[in-house]
Amino acid sequence: MRVDLFDFELPPELIALRPVRPRDAARMLLVRGTDPSAPIEDRGVRDLPDLLNPGDVLVFNDTRVIPAQLEGRRRDGEAKVGATLHKRIDLRRWQAFLRNAKRVKEGDALVFGGGVTAIAEERHGDGSMTLLFEGEEPVEVLLDRAGTMPLPPYIASKRAIDEADREDYQTMFAAKDGAVAAPTASLHFTQRLVDALDERGILRETLTLHVGAGTFLPVKAEDTEDHRMHAEFGIIRTEVADRLNAVRAAGNRIVAVGTTSLRLLESAAQPDRTIAPFEGDTDIFITPGYAFNAVDGLMTNFHLPKSTLMMLVSALMTRERMMAAYAHAIANRYRFYSYGDSSLLLPGG
Template sequence: MQVDLFDFELPQELIALRPVSPRHAAKMLVARSGNDFDNRSVIDLPSILKPGDVLVFNDTRVIPAQLEGKRGEAKIGATLHKRIDLRRWQAFIRNAKRLKNNDIIEFGGGVSAVAEQRHPDGSFTLKFNGEEPVEILLERAGRMPLPPYIASKRPTDERDRSDYQTIFAEKDGAVAAPTAALHFTPQLLDALDARGVIRETLTLHVGAGTFLPVKVDDTDNHQMHAEWGRIEQVVADRLNKARAAGNRVISVGTTSLRLLESAATKDGIIHSFEGDTSIFITPGYKFRAIDGLMTNFHLPKSTLFMLVSALMGREVMQDVYAHAVAEKYRFYSYGDSSILLP
């Protein structure tokens, strides 16, 4: 499909630079099939769901994956993208033309890395020096990897260390937040429990590739970056049991959705999963594992807008986003929410 089909006009003032407080006070657009839209708030979620519905969350934790350093006098920026092993990460590099294989980048605070290998896409394998765990080195030298549409408008600060982390964050490894879950608070979770809504978790370490623009004209020519994920067998079993009983499985975020769909067979059975996924969902895809999606509002011509268009229909999603713009919903990572129920 032509990428231009997924374009839309977005006023820049609707890009959220901070989350609302409390987080569950964000607006939420409920969209059902047939252009049935309802303006609600995230705190209303329990009344929208049914007892027995299952919400699936991503428990990945964002690491301070953005680094500023020098190779000699040349300034080098690095955004870690995907872990390779205990000391190596694949990283997108700013000013990569000043970097050669085996150059050493000094990031300050006693943190340095060897640029071991340049990849065809221009990224590098970085091997961090020393014996301290890389996570400790990043806490010392790194900063939170805010998306470009926020970082270009304001500097990262200490608030982002907590703002850009979900209440479910447990397993280090993401370089972007699973932002649909940023809206959840203890108060909301208590209300969901009282409603009889079930919670399950999986892990997908979101990579920086989620922010890369689609540079081709046709979706068939776009290559997704791989991300590592895991679904435990007991979680898969409970999800299958819930669907067999007629209850809905609703993914909280496109990251959870992509991993669930990667783990499901054509007959709709979800299996345990551990490894990389580079699934790319566009209109025409037949969903296997989910019955709905809670998600924020995405960029024009992005792979994520293509995904929600596959779930609801491209024309419906164009109407959803036009409605959101007209009603001044806040967009992107720190913005408002939607729940899509096909």
């Protein structure tokens, strides 16, 4: 499909630079069914318990964002270099996208803040490089000392990253270090909202997908067939898969909280619509025409024009339905992107 079919104009003032407080005070657009002319409801995140049925399950991503943005220079010169860690390779090596990458050669030593140094070992086809962090301290300790939260470019280009982002850009479910971007649909959840979901009888499960910086890369191809999707590491434990299959067998719905949860669930889905345990990389690219086997709904924020995530929600709800929903959101001044408002997409109504 042509990538420009997923384009739309967004007034820049609708890009949220800070989250609402409290988190569950965000608005939520309810989209039921795939008929482009069907009504769309303006709701709030706090309405979520009333919009799901007892026995339905929400699936969250428990990845934890690490301070993966580093600023420094080449050790042998004055060339300034920025690094955004993308994907862990082993205990001391990470793939990273570099700013001013043309000034960095394989074998160069890079010096970051806090006395943190790394060797640029290998350049990859996507333009990233492998960084080998020196020393004996765990890389997570080094990042806590030298790194900042890797906010999306559409926020970081408009304001400085500060201490508030250390908390704001982390979900209440964050437990497993490894993400360089937040599973932002979960940013709306508070203990009060979780308690209300529990009281309603709505179940919760967690999986882990370590979101990489590739999630922000633009689609440069003119056709979706020519786009190469980035890979990310994920885990679905056996007991989680078993409980999710029991939910489906009982006639209830599996609703992914965020596109990261959805992508991992669909990567683990079998042709009979069961979910298998999973551990490994996934580079699944979901576009219209894809047959969903794992999920019955999705809670997600609003996505960038011509992005892979805009294609994903269009696959779930149809492109026409999502373009109409986004037009409604823009006309009604919803807040967009990572710190913005939410939507609940239920293709079955």
